[in-house]
Amino acid sequence: STRSLPPPADMWAECVAYLRLASEExxxxxxxxxxxxxxxxxTAALTAAAGDKLPGADDFLPALILCVVHANPEAMQxxxxxxxxxxxxxxxxSEAGYVLTHLCSAVQFxxxxxxxxLSISKEEFEAGLARCRREMERAAAAPPPAPKREKRxxxxxxxxxxxxxxxxxxxxxxxxxxxxxxxxxxxxxxLEGAGGRGVDGWIEDALGGRxxxxxxxPAGGGGGSGGEAKGLPAGVEKRRYTFLGAEPDxxxxxxxxxxxxxxxxxxxxxxxxxxxxxxFERERERVQLELKRKELELRYRESRVEGAGAGAEAGAGAGAExxxxxxxx
Amino acid sequence: xxxKVVLLGEGRVGKTSILLRYVRDEFAEKxxxxxxxxxxxxxxxxxxxxxxxxxxDTAGQERFHALGPIYYRDADGALLVYDITxxxxxxxxxxxxxxxxxxxxxxxxxxxxxxxxxxxxxRQVDEAQVFEYCKSVGAxxxxxxxxxxxxxxxxxNDLAKNMVEKKKAKFGDGVAGLGGKGGKKQKLVVLDDVxxxxxxxxxx
Numbered sequence: 043s044t045r046s047l048p049p050p051a052d053m054w055a056e057c058v059a060y061l062r063l064a065s066e067e068x069x070x071x072x073x074x075x076x077x078x079x080x081x082x083x084x085t086a087a088l089t090a091a092a093g094d095k096l097p098g099a100d101d102f103l104p105a106l107i108l109c110v111v112h113a114n115p116e117a118m119q120x121x122x123x124x125x126x127x128x129x130x131x132x133x134x135x136s137e138a139g140y141v142l143t144h145l146c147s148a149v150q151f152x153x154x155x156x157x158x159x160l161s162i163s164k165e166e167f168e169a170g171l172a173r174c175r176r177e178m179e180r181a182a183a184a185p186p187p188a189p190k191r192e193k194r195x196x197x198x199x200x201x202x203x204x205x206x207x208x209x210x211x212x213x214x215x216x217x218x219x220x221x222x223x224x225x226x227x228x229x230x231x232x233l234e235g236a237g238g239r240g241v242d243g244w245i246e247d248a249l250g251g252r253x254x255x256x257x258x259x260p261a262g263g264g265g266g267s268g269g270e271a272k273g274l275p276a277g278v279e280k281r282r283y284t285f286l287g288a289e290p291d292x293x294x295x296x297x298x299x300x301x302x303x304x305x306x307x308x309x310x311x312x313x314x315x316x317x318x319x320x321x322f323e324r325e326r327e328r329v330q331l332e333l334k335r336k337e338l339e340l341r342y343r344e345s346r347v348e349g350a351g352a353g354a355e356a357g358a359g360a361g362a363e364x365x366x367x368x369x370x371x
Numbered sequence: 372x373x374x375k376v377v378l379l380g381e382g383r384v385g386k387t388s389i390l391l392r393y394v395r396d397e398f399a400e401k402x403x404x405x406x407x408x409x410x411x412x413x414x415x416x417x418x419x420x421x422x423x424x425x426x427x428d429t430a431g432q433e434r435f436h437a438l439g440p441i442y443y444r445d446a447d448g449a450l451l452v453y454d455i456t457x458x459x460x461x462x463x464x465x466x467x468x469x470x471x472x473x474x475x476x477x478x479x480x481x482x483x484x485x486x487x488x489x490x491x492x493x494r495q496v497d498e499a500q501v502f503e504y505c506k507s508v509g510a511x512x513x514x515x516x517x518x519x520x521x522x523x524x525x526x527x528n529d530l531a532k533n534m535v536e537k538k539k540a541k542f543g544d545g546v547a548g549l550g551g552k553g554g555k556k557q558k559l560v561v562l563d564d565v566x567x568x569x570x571x572x573x574x575x
Contacts, residue, residue, distance in 0.1 A: 099431075143442060
């Protein structure tokens with residue numbers, strides 16, 4: 043064929059990347075898909091390296107083991123257990139079953155590896171082990187890097203400097219629920235500086251309030267925090283969109299409680315957002331009308347000052363307009 | 372009927388070549404660089420039964436020996452390959468068979484293939500000894516040459532026939548049929564006094 047193959051180094055990176063992605067996918071089928079992509083990339087890389095000869099298991103397994111070691115995917119064993127427990131019966135036969143078995147086998151090899159099963163000397167093996175132990179001990183002794191969280195005061199200062207926070211007073215703690223209740227009571231809410239998202243939204247964003255792998259963003263996969271979905275009100279802190287990648291036949295009966303809960307959370311979030319946006323629009327409208335009214339009043343006064351006789355007609359016109367604006371407001 | 376066959380044997384005895392010969396005959400036109408050369412699905416008919424053979428190549432290096440059970444746990448058959456020009460590879464076959472009988476019992480159909488018959492002049496493995504051994508463990512023996520495409524289809528066909536018979540004896544006629552058609556070989560080999568119980572769930 044005329045298909046040009048990428049250089050081996052890139053091909054190897056591809057194998058490793060696919061294996062890592064397997065841990066990040068959600069459903070067993072998606073994870074298996076990544077494992078298969080990894081397997082195909084390894085086969086392609088080995089074929090490219092060996093020329094015409096197609097690689098058998100004698101070549102494939104060692105390459106897969108190396109790939110597991112290089113990728114060191116997160117929660118590898120749990121992922122394998124998960125796939126085996128939850129994949130549909132038909133998904134684990136044929137080639138996928140074969141490749142998954144190789145992967146289990148590769149993980150077993152890495153778990154139980156001894157010097158005698160490697161082609162390096164005993165000294166080399168011991169030295170390598172000792173080095174790794176030292177590194178692990180050092181890592182364990184050092185305090186874990188604290189997740190960067192600004193203190194509220196620092197944040198307020200930063201926002202003030204950036205001209206975002208309301209000048210003067212400190213940021214007021216307003217929860218989404220308070221905002222909603224205030225709206226229900228018909229009280230005016232000023233959201234200037236908060237970009238219509240609520241002060242709490244800003245704080246949450248800036249403090250990096252999302253932890254424990256909560257998935258954000260409309261597309262779910264990859265990028266995550268899409269601009270629109272940022273800063274949802276504090277009432278919906280934990281968002282998990284578990285079923286974004288799900289197909290009708292991958293959903294099981296025991297998924298329903300979760301699905302329902304996520305659906306309700308989603309509806310709640312959407313309603314809060316809609317509420318907040320319409321509130322913000324009403325507020326903006328009010329401010330615009332206020333400005334217009336002031337402008338008209340100013341013009342009216344100016345015309346009164348300019349000339350009593352000549353300006354009378356125009357003044358009457360402006361006055362009528364002003365009345366209209368008031369009525370709308 | 373789906374039948375799983377594992378290919379066992381030391382590295383370099385030609386397991387992969389055997390499989391590739393089988394693959395190449397199937398896929399001569401559409402060979403791809405991502406073709407999994409160590410796995411093959413093949414439809415095969417045994418009498419009136421249509422079976423799907425899944426042939427699994429395994430890594431034969433000594434360092435991976437302990438991983439064997441992961442592969443042959445739920446296999447219906449095993450094709451053990453040795454190289455007739457390499458005596459060591461035949462003692463390895465004996466080691467595999469002992470282990471197979473210990474772990475999967477007599478449920479599994481075993482066929483032994485003496486590969487590389489095109490190199491007959493360099494033979495190192497005594498034929499009489501091989502036949503004696505095969506008889507003692509109830510395994511059929513075939514001579515093959517992946518290079519010259521000799522004996523491969525006979526080998527796989529026979530393996531398939533035996534696996535189908537065993538499966539039919541076990542599931543077709545119910546529990547009473549266990550000692551039926553496939554019983555001949557079961558009487559020969561009593562290395563393990565524990566009847567293997569049907570495993571549930573486990574995969575990989």
